[in-house]
Amino acid sequence: MNFLAISGSARAASTNTAMLNAVSNITADDHIVTVFSNIADLPVFSPDAEGDALPAPVEQLARLIRESDGLIVASPEYVRAIPGGLKNAIDWLVSRDEIIAKPIVLMHASHRGDDMLAQLRLVLATVSDRFMPDLFLRFSLMNLPSGDIEDTLQNPPHAQQIKDFLKDFEARCMSDLA
Numbered sequence: 627m628n629f630l631a632i633s634g635s636a637r638a639a640s641t642n643t644a645m646l647n648a649v650s651n652i653t654a655d656d657h658i659v660t661v662f663s664n665i666a667d668l669p670v671f672s673p674d675a676e677g678d679a680l681p682a683p684v685e686q687l688a689r690l691i692r693e694s695d696g697l698i699v700a701s702p703e704y705v706r707a708i709p710g711g712l713k714n715a716i717d718w719l720v721s722r723d724e725i726i727a728k729p730i731v732l733m734h735a736s737h738r739g740d741d742m743l744a745q746l747r748l749v750l751a752t753v754s755d756r757f758m759p760d761l762f763l764r765f766s767l768m769n770l771p772s773g774d775i776e777d778t779l780q781n782p783p784h785a786q787q788i789k790d791f792l793k794d795f796e797a798r799c800m801s802d803l804a
């Protein structure tokens with residue numbers, strides 16, 4: 627399985643990005659997790675720029691999504707909502723065909739952010755027929771440096787949680803297709 631892990635944070639020291647990077651290093655042999663942390667490269671969405679005028683960073687994200695078997699999304703909460711960069715990326719995707727049948731799950735790197743999570747669940751259930759709200763993995767990593775996040779998640783109980791989560795996601799991706 628080839629999963630694309632999209633971070634909704636544009637911060638270099640993002641805990642969500644560090645968590646997804648750790649996940650990409652913990653996966654079982656038959657899972658590849660590619661982390662997309664370039665949300666800030668996407669220009670502000672306008673329907674005028676769809677079609678032939680599609681900006682290259684949007685084309686790149688769309689291709690990564692097309693080539694993946696499923697998406698893992700992890701994002702901070704900004705002002706009790708989805709950060710503008712992530713919502714902007716979703717706006718770019720909504721009238722294209724990459725995301726509509728794509729399996730999507732959420733991870734989260736904080737004990738806070740439930741207003742954002744509620745909104746993101748609504749938005750993702752709107753853009754994809756295969757958003758799986760019941761499959762969710764959360765760690766409390768707020769304010770930890772990236773190296774500590776890698777170490778924390780490499781601990782056997784956490785690493786096992788991550789492997790089980792990816793296995794469950796794979797099983798759901800397959801059973802939906804059966």
Ligand SMILES: Cc1cc2nc3c(=O)[nH]c(=O)nc-3n(C[C@H](O)[C@H](O)[C@H](O)COP(=O)(O)O)c2cc1C
Pocket residue numbers: 635636637639640641642643701702703704705706707735736738739768769
């Ligand atoms: C502009 C801004 C607004 C924020 N608003 C909230 C908020 O409304 N609720 C909350 O719990 N945290 C809020 N936070 C804190 C972030 O959600 C939190 O630090 C998050 O873990 C950062 O994720 P990251 O490390 O992946 O960038 C805000 C942070 C910033 C920079």
